[in-house]
Amino acid sequence: MAKILRLPLILIVTSALGACGLIYKPTGAVLNHLAQDEVVPHVYASDDLDMSACGTGLGQTQLLGSFGRVMDAPSRVLLNTHTLAGLCSEAAAQEAQLHFDRALHAGHTTEARDARIQAQRLYQRTAERRLKVYHDTENAFGKIGDGKCPTLGSDTEQMEYLTGLLTSVQAVLSDIRAGSSVGVPQDIAARAARATHCLDNDKWWGVPNALQAVVWLSVPGTAPNGAQPWQQLKAAADLGQSKGMPMAAMLYAEAGYGRSDPQRERDGIRQVAKIYNAGNGPKDYRIFTQVAYREAMFLSDEIWTQKTGQRTPFLNLGTFPGDDKKQNDDSSKVDVDSLLN
Known part of the structure; x- marks a missing residue:
């Protein structure tokens, strides 16, 4: 009797699991369209970089990327989330680099070496994420720098393409900071520079021409x-x-x-x-x-x-040590010990 009852139960469970499999693909399609149509423009308009980079970038990449197991990978969306994730790890790498600078300034060589190792590890992670952006860009828009321009309709598509080119160049630079441990192909930068002609320089704030010139300065033999x-x-x-x-x-x-x-x-x-x-x-x-x-x-x-030995004084970006103008804000004169006691 138990065997007779067990068979329908197995069939019900199997059918339920099969039904779950059937809804994954349309669910992925809906989430992909939602992310592309609403989340991406929302992030572009955000003025909270930390939340966007370390929140959306880290929080959404795995979820949206997982639908690539049941449908075509949502490359345009992943281009954005991998870019944001790279910005998150780069921020951590920069903090480690500043730790290295402080320790070196203070003469703490062991601490400086340790901070340098931490920075290199984080730049390695950043280069890995940015290399994914390069692949996302080519998956979404086709091979970059081959003399052909993709069909770019909306402003969002154009901005995504520009983001892909810029981040691809940054992948090379991040890998250099990581001792070339990731192996990002060096020709990516030159190809990204060639692809900038696909974008309207005036519309996009001079960034395409600026990126092209940066590559010319950074990669020997690329400047015409x-x-x-x-x-x-x-x-x-x-x-x-x-x-x-x-x-x-x-x-x-x-x-x-x-x-x-x-x-x-x-x-x-x-x-x-x-x-x-x-x-x-x-x-x-x-x-x-x-x-x-x-x-x-x-x-x-x-x-x-x-x-x-200290970072830029608060609200003083654009001033530098040795400037004639006031270098430090008033908070630098506060007696910190008296506040703590």
Whole structure:
């Protein structure tokens, strides 16, 4: 009798499990469309980079990516979530790098070595996530830098393509910081630079031309005859300033850092601070303003920490050690011991 009753139970359970399998694919399709149509624009307009990067980026990547087991992987959505996850791990890597700078400034060599190892591990993770963005970009839009442009309809699609190109270049740079431990193909940067012509430079705040010039400066042999990368970068940064977007100015500062040109690095940081403080950026893309600001702040923090052992004084982005103007905010004069006692 027990065997007779067990058979229908097995059939019911099997049918239920089969039914679950049938709903995974449409559920994935619905979530993919929701993320693409609503979540992505919502994140682009956010001014909370930490929540977007370490909340949405880390929290949604595995959920949405898992539907690639039952349907085509939602590459456009994953392009965004992997980008955000990379920004999250990069922020942690930058904090470890600043720890290294502080320890080195104080003469604590063992602590400095340990912080350097931690930074390299985190840059390795960042490079891995950014390499996934490169693959997501090609899965979503086709091979980049092959002379053909994808069909880019909406502004969101165009921004995603630009994000994919920019993050692909950053994958190479993050891997270099990690001792080339991930093995990100070096030709990605050159191909991303070639693909920037698929985007309207004026519409997207000078970022396509700025990215192209950064690659020309960073990868030997990629600049065409007669190219003037620094002039192109500065023009792009000024165009971005006219539109309230500091991304191109941030790339100018990064190029100065990468080329060991402290004057251009500082000029780029100052321009980012000026654009950011004006508060005239495009409201639908505030997250990119925040990305530019944070990267400029990290470059500034490194300058300050290497010189003084402390990061940029509060609300003083754009000032540097040795400037004639006031270097520290009033809080630096507070007697901390008296507050703690």
